[in-house]
Amino acid sequence: MTRRELAAALASSTSLVRAQEERKLTPEEVLAQEKADVRSESEQLEKFNVPMATEPAFIFRP
């Protein structure tokens, strides 16, 4: 593949991604996306180990 062909291929894939991003999503699709984000963040949190003695950063006043 020539450099010009490679550049053209990259440009078209970039604009395809951009076009997909800019396609107006339905409210249901946006909600599905947000819920997927919550799941993915949950997975990321799960992977992070915290020592057992570390308590949540609440401030209680007796």
Next chain:
Amino acid sequence: MANIPDDVFFATIAELNGKLKAKEFSAVELALAFSERLEKSGPRYNALALSLREHALRQAREVDDDIKRGRFRGVLQGIPYGAKDLLSLAGRPTTWGARPYAGQVFDFDATVVKKLGKAGAVLAGKLAMVELAGGGGYRYAAASLTGPGLNPWDTTRWSGGSSSGSGSAVAAGLVPFAIGSETWGSILTPCAYCGVTGLRPTYGLVSRYGAMALSWTMDKIGPICRSAEDCGHVLRVISGGDSNDPGSAGKSFFYAPQYARKLSDLRVGFAPVDFAEWAEPTARPAFQAALEVVRGLGVKTVEIALPDLPYSLAAGTIISAEGAAVFEPLIKSGQVDQLADQHQIAGLKAGLDIAAKDYLKAMRIRSLIREAMRKIFIDVDVLVSPSVFGPASKISDPLNRGFRPKPEPKDRGLRDLGAVGNLAGLPALSLPCGFTSEKLPVSIQLVGRSFSENNLLALGVEFQKRTDWHRRRPPV
């Protein structure tokens, strides 16, 4: 009626106070002049939620009576200001910038409004904001009942959020100072984008009673002004314990620049990568020049980096979970669908799915972050970094498509200082520090230990003695 010269609209609080005392104009004349300007130019930037001209004139008449009797209540006496529309004022609409709350009226004043009133400050108007202070996460600047906040430096650009109107109104000389709020970036971002000075106080220093809640453990209220000194004057008045706010630290703030630590005793931490690589190329010269000014103040500078912790993940999870809990009735009633931003609607709904274990994990990570910051502040007194790494985004651009250097720098520097500062409840002062090649303002932030506002302000005042970025005016 006195003819109010244009310079007055860009004067600092101390300057205005001097002119009032010298009887160059009365408090009523000043209130009227600012009210007219706010009503005329506020809509140009979508900055005005509600004009309070009659309320302001009533307060100003009381101030004039006091001045006649020789009763001086302090430097804020007779100074007009604007309040972000998440603060209640008895009997007047408080919309939280959101359609479902357009008709909402409270029968009491927020504590900060009450305190400012007692100090003789004159409330000229409620200022526009991003709906629900951005709760749920918004994708476009148009996420507001009043439309996108427009930047006085370039109206094709955003004024920043969520205290959009507070930032643009101060920048455009529509009010001498404003009150904003920050959960994660909502004071510092509009200050940086609009080229004004703002202070995010230590969590608990300023009462939130009468303010909309978004995240009980992260919400803070603070001043947006023309100078660091003005921030000190306003913070002195609005700080203090309040039994009506469960998060109140029960502490007051006394602005005492004369007793601040000597600058030569201060150790200032910074990360070179923030200024050289994370910053947008058009902003780098301004940021680097600002760093040189900070060095020139005689402080000791120390290179520093944040430890590797999931700052944004923790902050995002906590705000989303608390925000969804706050707005559960709105979400469940279906009225949430009246919000302007589709992503925000979905974000609030999805927030209800966050599991208790995830919220608690994020809060435990927050404990680690607080401990990490405690250790960092053994070695340094203040951290300095860009407030935002580039200038205001275009109104039409999605907000998640900001600049990110490619390839990403290996060193994270203090890139996450915004998330860190808010998670750890640390104070931050944002100072205008120059312009990009497109003539858009950029700012640096100073972050310190809890309740170290006087250190930040002393440094800020000295920075502003050596620069004039905070004196620059947009082409209004």
